Amino acid sequence: METLTLVRTVGLGLSLIGCVGTAHASSFSGQLNSQGYDVLTVMVPTDGVVDIEYTAGYDDPTFSLFDNSGVHLVTNDDVTGAISKITLNLTANTYSLLISYCCNSWLYILDSDAVFSVTDGFNKGSYWFSGTGTLKGMRADLDLGMPPFFAQRAPYTVTVTGAQLSRVPEPATLSLIGPGLLGVSLRFRRRD
Incomplete structure (x- = not known):
């Protein structure tokens, strides 16, 4: 049996790593x-089937998967x-998973000429494949939109098999971490 490690980014870019057994x-x-x-x-360590399922949280989420x-x-x-x-079925690589309120995300995919299918070969349901959409484009589109009140800052839980998940740090958070840590290090140097 394969051992999976869950990586969760918290606070100042620190990671809590816990073995799931x-x-x-x-x-x-x-x-x-x-x-x-x-x-x-989404970190896929070896080629194979990866299953990502929304298991708790607000209603009507949508998953969008992007390559590296x-x-x-x-x-x-x-x-x-x-x-x-x-x-x-994914190859070993790093991917991005965007979790969003349903209609805001898949309408963007419709606008990007994505190929539609009623199945992906594994699950029942409807899927949009490939197309001209990008993660950067979808994030920009979502940032301009007005999300439903109940979707703002809503908690969620995702269960994954065959891969590892971690949060992508916000660009603004990363830019604040550097100057903050520099200030702390300079403060301690002055006391020496």
């Missing part, structure tokens, strides 16, 4: 931002009423 699935809990979405890094260069791979369409889930 010999279980094949691990869960990650987070919170949507003020625009009603969150981005996680930010190109759109697949988005599940929740209009079928199915649980948000993506199961794909």
Whole structure:
């Protein structure tokens, strides 16, 4: 049995690493931002089937998966009423998973000429594959939109099998960490 490690980024860029043991699935809990979405890094250690399922939180989420260069791979369409889930055969690599309120995200995918399919070969439901959409483009689109009140800062839980999840730090957070740590180090040097 494979051992999975769950990496969760917290606070000042520190990581809490906890071994999940010999279980094949691990869960990650987070919170949507003020625009009603969150981005996680999906680390696939070996080629194989990866299953990502929304297991708790607000209603009507949508998953969008992007490759390591930010190109759109697949988005599940929740209009079928199915649980948000993506199961794909992925190569070992790093991917990005955007979790968002349903209609705001898949309407962007519609505008990017994505290829539609009623199945992905693993799950029932509707999916948008490939297309011209990008993670950067979808984030910009979501940042301009007005999310439903209940989706803002809503908590969620995602369960993953065959991969590891971690949060993608916000660019603004990273830019504040550097100067803050520099100030702390200079303060301690002056006391010497």
